[in-house]
Amino acid sequence: xxxxxxxxxxxxxxxxxxxxxxxxxxxxxxxxxxxxxxxxxxxxxxxxxxxxxxxxxxxxxxxxxxxxxxxxxxxxxxxxxxxxxxxxxxxxxxxxxxxxxxxxxxxxxxxxxxxxxxxxxxxxxxxxxxxxxxxxxxxxxxxxxxxxxxxxxxxxxxxxxxxxxxxxxxxxxxxxxxxxxxxxxxxxxxxxxxxxxxxxxxxxxxxxxxxxxxxxxxxxxxxxxxxxxxxxxxxxxxxxxxxxxxxxxxxxxxxxxxxxxxxxxxxxxxxxxxxxxxxxxxxxxxxxxxxxxxxxxxxxxxxxxxxxxxxxxxxxxxxxxxxxxxxxxxxxxxxxxxxxxxxxxxxxxxxxxxxxxxxxxxxxxxxxxxxxxxxxxxxxxxxxxxxxxxxxxxxxxxxxxxxxxxxxxxxxxxxxxxxxxxxxxxxxxxxxxxxxxxxxxxxxxxxxxxxxxxxxxxxxxxxxxxxxxxxxxxxxxxxxxxxxxxxxxxxxx
Numbered sequence: 001x002x003x004x005x006x007x008x009x010x011x012x013x014x015x016x017x018x019x020x021x022x023x024x025x026x027x028x029x030x031x032x033x034x035x036x037x038x039x040x041x042x043x044x045x046x047x048x049x050x051x052x053x054x055x056x057x058x059x060x061x062x063x064x065x066x067x068x069x070x071x072x073x074x075x076x077x078x079x080x081x082x083x084x085x086x087x088x089x090x091x092x093x094x095x096x097x098x099x100x101x102x103x104x105x106x107x108x109x110x111x112x113x114x115x116x117x118x119x120x121x122x123x124x125x126x127x128x129x130x131x132x133x134x135x136x137x138x139x140x141x142x143x144x145x146x147x148x149x150x151x152x153x154x155x156x157x158x159x160x161x162x163x164x165x166x167x168x169x170x171x172x173x174x175x176x177x178x179x180x181x182x183x184x185x186x187x188x189x190x191x192x193x194x195x196x197x198x199x200x201x202x203x204x205x206x207x208x209x210x211x212x213x214x215x216x217x218x219x220x221x222x223x224x225x226x227x228x229x230x231x232x233x234x235x236x237x238x239x240x241x242x243x244x245x246x247x248x249x250x251x252x253x254x255x256x257x258x259x260x261x262x263x264x265x266x267x268x269x270x271x272x273x274x275x276x277x278x279x280x281x282x283x284x285x286x287x288x289x290x291x292x293x294x295x296x297x298x299x300x301x302x303x304x305x306x307x308x309x310x311x312x313x314x315x316x317x318x319x320x321x322x323x324x325x326x327x328x329x330x331x332x333x334x335x336x337x338x339x340x341x342x343x344x345x346x347x348x349x350x351x352x353x354x355x356x357x358x359x360x361x362x363x364x365x366x367x368x369x370x371x372x373x374x375x376x377x378x379x380x381x382x383x384x385x386x387x388x389x390x391x392x393x394x395x396x397x398x399x400x401x402x403x404x405x406x407x408x409x410x411x412x413x414x415x416x417x418x419x420x421x422x423x424x425x426x427x428x429x430x431x432x433x434x435x436x437x438x439x440x441x442x443x444x445x446x447x448x449x450x451x452x453x454x455x456x457x458x459x460x461x462x463x464x465x466x467x468x469x470x471x472x473x474x475x476x477x478x479x480x481x482x483x484x485x486x487x488x489x490x491x492x493x
Contacts, residue, residue, distance in 0.1 A: 024096075025063040028133050032067070033058040039128070041109050041143035055105040055128075055139060059097040065132060067095040070105070073127040080126060080141050081108045109143045121145050122179045122245040123202045148177045148200075152184045164188035167227065172197055179245055180220050180258075186228035193231070195274070196238035200245035201258035221259035224267045234274030236296070236476040241276045255325060256281050256303030263290045263312075272297055283324070286312040288333070294319055296474055300449075305330040305351065306344075309337060311372055317341055318474045320488045322451055326351040327392075334358045334372030334402075339381050341470060343487040346385030347446045353383040353413075357394030358403050371397050376405040380464035382487040384442060388415040393423050405429055409465045411486055413437060434459055442487075453491045460486040 035056035059065045071091040072078040083106040084092045097103050109124065124143040129136055144150060149172075152161030160183040163170070169190045172178055181202040193199070201220040222242075224230055234240040244257030251257065260282035263270050270292040276299075277283045283299035283306040286292045291313040298320045299306040305326035307314070311333040317340040321328035328344035328351070331337055344353035356376055362368040383390050390413040395403040407430040414435055417423050427435065434440075441457040444450040452475075453460050462483040471479055474488040485491050 023063045024066050025061050026133055028135060030061050030063075030065060030133055031135055032065070032130055032132055032137055033060050034137075034139055036139070038140040038142060039107055041141075052106055052108045055107060057097065057103045057105060057130075059099060059101055059103075062099050064099055065097050067092075067097070067130055067132050069093050069129070069131040070095060071129055073129060078126055079109055079111060079124050079143070079145070080128075081110070082106070082128075083108075107141060109141070111143065111145050121247065122148055122177070122200055123181055146177075148179045149174050150179050150181055152180075152182050160185060162187055164228075165190075172199075180222055181245075183221055183223065185223045185225060186230070187224075187226040188228065190229040190231060191224075192233065193240050194233050195235040195240065197234075197240050199240070199242045200247075201242065201280075202245045203256075203258040221262055223262040223264060224270070225264040226267070228264075228267055230261070230263065230270045230272065232272040232275045234296075236274060239274045239276055241278075242280075243276075243278045244280070251279070253279070253301060255279055255301045255323075260285060260302070263287060263292060265289055271295075278302075282326075283307055283321075286310065286314055288312065291315075298322075298474075300324065302326065308332070309335050311335045313337070314339075317470055318472075318488050319343075320451060320474060321345070321353075322347070322449060323349065324351060325349045327355045328353045329355070331356045331374070331376060333360050334374040335376075337374075337376040339376075339378045340467060341380045341464070341473070341484075341486075341488055342378070343382045343451055343489070344384075344390075345382070345443070345446060345451050346387070346390060348386055352387065352392050353385050353390040355392040355394070356405060359394065359396035366396065369396050371402055373402050374404065378405075378407040378410050379467065380484070380486050381407070381410045382442065382460060383410065383412045384436075385413065386438070386446075388413070388437070389417050390414065391417055391426075393417065393426070395423075407431075407433055409433070409463060409486060411436065411442065411460055411463065434463065451487075452489045453485055453487065455491055455493055458485070458491060461491055 039053050039055050041053055070084055072080055075090055078090060082090055084095060085103055122145055124145045126141045128139045128141055162185045164187045167188055169192050171192045173194050177198045177200055179200045203220055232240045257279045260280040261284045263286045265287040267290045273295045275297045279301050282304045283302050285308040288311040294316040296318045301323040303325050306321040306324035306328045309331045313336045315338045319342045322345040328346050346353045358374040359369040359371045409432060410430060411434045412430060417426055440459045441454045442460055444452050444454050464484040464486045466481060466484055473479055473490040477490045479490050
């Protein structure tokens with residue numbers, strides 16, 4: 001029997017092989033890879049209160065990699081829970097992954113789907129952060145926090161989804177709130193929204209595209225195209241409300257939370273009554289050859305303009321526009337417009353109460369342009385605000401038929417507009433009108449967004465001319481049959 005002995009020379013080599021220190025890459029370009037960039041909890045919240053999803057992390061490099069930190073953006077306040085490589089906690093440090101190996105992260109969210117509206121957000125989203133080699137990478141966690149009707153779909157959140165019903169109707173009469181998460185485009189369908197409905201729109205989430213510094217931002221909005229049609233049937237007692245889906249108090253007056261309502265070119269027959277549109281980027285945009293009837297509606301607190309008409313037709317009565325960072329009412333590239341008993345108040349914002357133009361500029365100096373006819377009529381309206389000029393006009397043709405605007409029994413605020421190089425004849429188009437400034441009282445307290453008329457001193461008192469068929473104001477109060485008040489509100493004595 002013979003034995004085999006290793007030469008003594010090989011023993012140190014074996015020792016070194018087994019004891020050699022593991023190499024870790026520290027190169028900034030060596031990043032982690034993930035099984036997904038968004039971990040969605042899409043299917044559980046109408047019946048279950050919690051769910052777990054799995055995220056896989058890959059090290060696709062030839063050396064080991066050390067993750068300095070894995071943590072939830074909101075820390076201990078997060079609705080999400082983590083388990084990294086078998087260890088629970090909202091934060092983990094110095095996690096190692098061998099070359100060409102992977103690691104599992106388990107994420108759990110616990111939500112009561114039947115919480116009353118306002119107790120939690122409709123959509124929960126949070127960043128899961130990974131710090132590696134001086135880089136910070138992000139995986140988005142998305143979940144639904146309340147029982148609601150989610151549109152376009154809980155299975156396609158964040159995308160653009162078209163909906164048609166072959167010329168029929170889609171009635172939003174579910175007793176649950178409606179949450180638009182993504183972009184909902186309506187074609188060949190009438191969306192009918194009954195009184196009391198609440199529509200909440202998720203404003204989107206910034207997400208990094210691959211390894212670049214480019215971010216895509218998916219703002220939620222509702223759009224109508226083709227033969228799509230919007231009919232909002234709110235009442236004085238139960239208006240329809242469109243707003244962002246963040247219901248916490250700090251978001252109550254935060255503009256720009258969602259994009260807005262977009263009535264695209266050629267769509268016809270839109271009617272919106274007793275409606276509130278608030279806290280969006282724009283309120284309502286009406287494109288070329290589209291038409292909208294707007295009654296007893298408020299559009300306010302937008303980060304851009306409240307109501308936009310682009311070579312459109314808009315008939316508005318008893319409407320209130322305020323707190324819009326752009327213009328309260330913006331009418332561009334011509335169109336046909338009628339505003340009756342409307343109030344546009346622009347206090348503490350950059351934009352004016354009204355802008356009207358008839359031209360599309362084709363260069364920076366507008367030496368090349370295309371002009372379209374504009375016809376606009378304002379009756380018994382208030383166009384006022386904190387700046388000296390609350391009306392901007394943009395007419396590129398010396399042709400009255402291409403820029404035909406008339407104001408009757410209106411209260412306005414203009415100063416520089418009357419300069420000789422602008423529109424010195426403006427008051428000829430505004431007869432009778434009161435051109436005033438902040439020395440005169442109109443509203444109760446615009447600094448507190450109280451735009452009902454001051455009962456003691458408002459110059460709008462008894463200034464309007466009676467208009468047949470409009471016998472109530474925005475509050476449903478009867479107007480004086482002989483001498484009503486200007487604006488959307490009748491004075492309450």
